[in-house]
Structure formats: structure tokens, C-alpha cells
Amino acid sequence: MLPHAYDSAAAGEATGQIRRVLVVDDSQMQRRILCAMLRQWGFEVWQADSGEAALRLCADLLPDAVLSDWMMPGMDGLDFCRRFRALQRDSYGYFILLTSKSDKGEIARGLDAGADDFLTKPVDAGELRARINAGARILAMQRQLSDTLGELRAAYDAVDRDLRQARTIQQALVPQRSRVFGTSRVSLLLKPCGHVGGDLVGMFSHCDRKLGLYSLDVSGHGITSALMTARIAGYLGGDFPDQNIALDRILQGTLFRPPEDVAQRLNARLSADPGVVEYLTMAYAVADLQTGRVDLVQAGHPPPLLLRADGSTEFVGRGGLPIGLIPQARYDRLSLWLKPGDRLLLYSDGITEATLRDGTLLDQDGLRMLARTCQGEGTEYLDDLFWRLTEATRHGARLEDDISAALLEFAPDQRR
Structure with missing residues (x-):
């Protein structure tokens, strides 16, 4: 479960805001297919065969995106998604559920668990790339918003300090x-x-x-x-x-x-x-x-x-x-x-x-x-x-x- 070697310059050009992708699936064949496509596009890829193993990886790894199968023995994709969302991290991780389910009620369950998007198996390469790109755009906006909020907080803190001093002067x-x-x-x-x-x-x-x-x-x-x-x-x-x-x-x-x-x-x-x-x-x-x-x-x-x-x-x-x-x-x-x-x-x-x-x-x-x-x-x-x-x-x-x-x-x- 070690990351595949990759060209960091190519990854930055190819993926924008997403560089590290974690693939979680109990099917070894499915993992190989997904990892091969992602590495070909310049991503740094990690993989796990269960939700429990994925959580252990996430203790050290902060993936930018996660591709997780829904139906897995033990901890399924929904439970893993909930546990993933509960992790303490500074940046947002984009979560895609892999499923054969298309019922609206099931999709709603996935969204409630914290999933951002869904892919139907078997996974089409073009659709996967499009979903990753969509996630990259969302992460870009989120990180830009985070930077802006940081600037606003710094400005607010400066104004707050001035107002506290003004209060002392007024008193x-x-x-x-x-x-x-x-x-x-x-x-x-x-x-x-x-x-x-x-x-x-x-x-x-x-x-x-x-x-x-x-x-x-x-x-x-x-x-x-x-x-x-x-x-x-x-x-x-x-x-x-x-x-x-x-x-x-x-x-x-x-x-x-x-x-x-x-x-x-x-x-x-x-x-x-x-x-x-x-x-x-x-x-x-x-x-x-x-x-x-x-x-x-x-x-x-x-x-x-x-x-x-x-x-x-x-x-x-x-x-x-x-x-x-x-x-x-x-x-x-x-x-x-x-x-x-x-x-x-x-x-x-x-x-x-x-x-x-x-x-x-x-x-x-x-x-x-x-x-x-x-x-x-x-x-x-x-x-x-x-x-x-x-x-x-x-x-x-x-x-x-x-x-x-x-x-x-x-x-x-x-x-x-």
C-alpha cells in the first residue's frame, strides 16, 4: 500500500488542486484499474482494501480526494465516509462513492453521509476524469475562500484590537x-x-x-x-x-x-x-x-x-x-x-x-x-x-x- 512514484510537476499541471487520491475497494481488480488510470493522469495514488485500513492510512495521509466503494465487508463506504468527515484536518477532502445504486433514496443517504459525488460501476475513464476535475474546481474555490476568510479574520482582529483600544480611550x-x-x-x-x-x-x-x-x-x-x-x-x-x-x-x-x-x-x-x-x-x-x-x-x-x-x-x-x-x-x-x-x-x-x-x-x-x-x-x-x-x-x-x-x-x- 505504498504510493506509486509520480512526476510532481506533471501532477501539478494535470490535477490542479487534487494531487493525492486514496482508492478504497475490497476488489483487488477494481483497485488496479482505478489506480492505473489515476497514475496515468499524474496523480499520487494510495490504496486500501477496507474502510478500516483506509482510516489507518488517513492518520498519516491527508488525501485531496477519495474514491471509495459503497459495498464493502465490515465498514462500508457510508460508514467510512462519515468517519473520514470526522477527521481533524485543515483542508477539505473531496469524496466520491463508487456504487451500482441509482435509487434517489440511496443517493440521498450517500449525500447525508458526506459524499460529494457518485460514480456508477463499472467506472468509465472519461467520466472519472470529469468527476475528478469537478472536485478540483470545488477544492480550488474552497481553498480560495479559506484564504479570503483568513485575510478577513486578520483584518477583523486588527479592527478588534483598535476598537478595544478605542474603548479604553473612551472610558x-x-x-x-x-x-x-x-x-x-x-x-x-x-x-x-x-x-x-x-x-x-x-x-x-x-x-x-x-x-x-x-x-x-x-x-x-x-x-x-x-x-x-x-x-x-x-x-x-x-x-x-x-x-x-x-x-x-x-x-x-x-x-x-x-x-x-x-x-x-x-x-x-x-x-x-x-x-x-x-x-x-x-x-x-x-x-x-x-x-x-x-x-x-x-x-x-x-x-x-x-x-x-x-x-x-x-x-x-x-x-x-x-x-x-x-x-x-x-x-x-x-x-x-x-x-x-x-x-x-x-x-x-x-x-x-x-x-x-x-x-x-x-x-x-x-x-x-x-x-x-x-x-x-x-x-x-x-x-x-x-x-x-x-x-x-x-x-x-x-x-x-x-x-x-x-x-x-x-x-x-x-x-x-
Whole structure:
């Protein structure tokens, strides 16, 4: 059962993608006839007289094609085909069953077992060569597809590495999840549904008395939206107050601009950029930590939820236009007063539009109920909110949309 000597150059020219052929037949005469034809055409030929012997050969040999008799004692052609398909190999092996059967049901059995083609005995040389050539074309396409998939996987891996790095960079836009201002505290939650997302939350202050906090949602998902959030983070960053468009530098110091002015300035910048079709919704608030006064603007963002210390709740806001959609858009300011122990929650629509297990949306009433049941303070409260949300949704921990929230817990400094 050693391979016949062959001219490798001639084999490559004659066979294309098929060079090694394994012939399996319990008839010595049939094997001689098939092997003689195949060797004449330049193939490297191996032979076995049973399915068991063929499998032992396949442990060391990976044939490009197999010609196997259907009816053999012991392991028949169907069983051998199934065992052959179960072998671990990187390339595909083309399998031709030799049979005298022509019934459609029997042919279907052969196909189910993994056979690619059939030849009727006695085998005609021209038909055998045609079947081999057809197999060679299929293997050529399979190997070309395999090469293409390999290239695609390499490209995907490169993109995946870049996206993971982009995720790290985007997470750096929220360097602190919680920060204490005097005796009050702001906590943040940011959960993109993919590697990167279009939601952003943040906080900043230049003094102990006032702070700014925001929640925004850029239209769309993915890289483009993430780039927009990075840009907005630069406009509303807390590390470099002189670059923050929400702060006004004057001779006496730095002041917070009115929220509606911040929205209009941001809208003017985004609307003026050619080729940028993305827009964003935003809830932005300026809180006076001594008096409890909060001035906010709602630019197409879900209405903030006011959680009173006495257990009552209220959604605040009048809607408003998204930012970057209409160049001359105007925005209104809304004011409210916090009392000791009150909390103000800014959030994205990834929360209220989350799909529950019954197919309905969480909506504002669902958020109100969820917010009342959450435990803890600061980031613990927000993490509990996120956990309860994922438990209630149809998809569990897999997000359909980015989820973000900013929580202000008001506690006036009694020492002032």
C-alpha cells in the first residue's frame, strides 16, 4: 500500500488542486484499474482494501480526494465516509462513492453521509476524469475562500484590537465615576452596547459652590458616534477650564454660563461643521450647592428624574431640539430647587427604551419604579439600577443601546 512514484510537476499541471487520491475497494481488480488510470493522469495514488485500513492510512495521509466503494465487508463506504468527515484536518477532502445504486433514496443517504459525488460501476475513464476535475474546481474555490476568510479574520482582529483600544480611550473620558463637591456628590454610569458607544456623562467645577453635570447621546452607534463623544468631552472637560465652553473667564474669576447659552454655543459649533450629519441630545444642569438651585436645559434628551427625600418623584423638562440638527435652534432654561437628601438623575434613552421580557418598553413609569427600589448611594445606587435593568430586559446583560446616567445627591454644607 505504498504510493506509486509520480512526476510532481506533471501532477501539478494535470490535477490542479487534487494531487493525492486514496482508492478504497475490497476488489483487488477494481483497485488496479482505478489506480492505473489515476497514475496515468499524474496523480499520487494510495490504496486500501477496507474502510478500516483506509482510516489507518488517513492518520498519516491527508488525501485531496477519495474514491471509495459503497459495498464493502465490515465498514462500508457510508460508514467510512462519515468517519473520514470526522477527521481533524485543515483542508477539505473531496469524496466520491463508487456504487451500482441509482435509487434517489440511496443517493440521498450517500449525500447525508458526506459524499460529494457518485460514480456508477463499472467506472468509465472519461467520466472519472470529469468527476475528478469537478472536485478540483470545488477544492480550488474552497481553498480560495479559506484564504479570503483568513485575510478577513486578520483584518477583523486588527479592527478588534483598535476598537478595544478605542474603548479604553473612551472610558478615559470618564476618569472618575464619583466625586464629592463639598458635602454633595455626583456619580456616573457609562455602559456602551458595543466596543465603543455614543453616550457620554460628565461633571466639572471650578469652585466648591457650583458644579456642572451632563448626560448626552450622539445619534447612531459605533466609531463615528464615539469620535463625536470624544469631541464633546473636549468642549465640556473639567481638567482644562479655560477650554470649557460652559465656563466664562472674566477678570474677577470664572463663571458658569447659563445652560441655554451652553446648548446654543454647542449647537453652533456642530452645525457649522461640513459633512457632519450626526447630532446629539443632551441634558445639562448647573447646580448651586449652597442654595440647592438647579438650572438645566433639556435638548431633546429624556427628562431628568427628580427623586425627593420624602419618596416622591417627578420628571422635569420641556423637551427641546437636539443639538446639531438646526443651526439657529434656541433653548429654554428650567429651574428647580433641591432640598437636603434630594437626588437628580440624568439618563439616556437606552434606559427608558430598554425592551422588557414581555416585549414592552421600560418607559418613564418603569424607570420611576426602578429608581424607587434601587439601594445604596452614589455608584452603588447606579450599579444597582443597571443590574435591575438588565434583569428586567429581554436580552439580559446584552445591551440593545448604550446606557448612561449621572446622579447628583444634594446635601448642603451646613458649615457655610
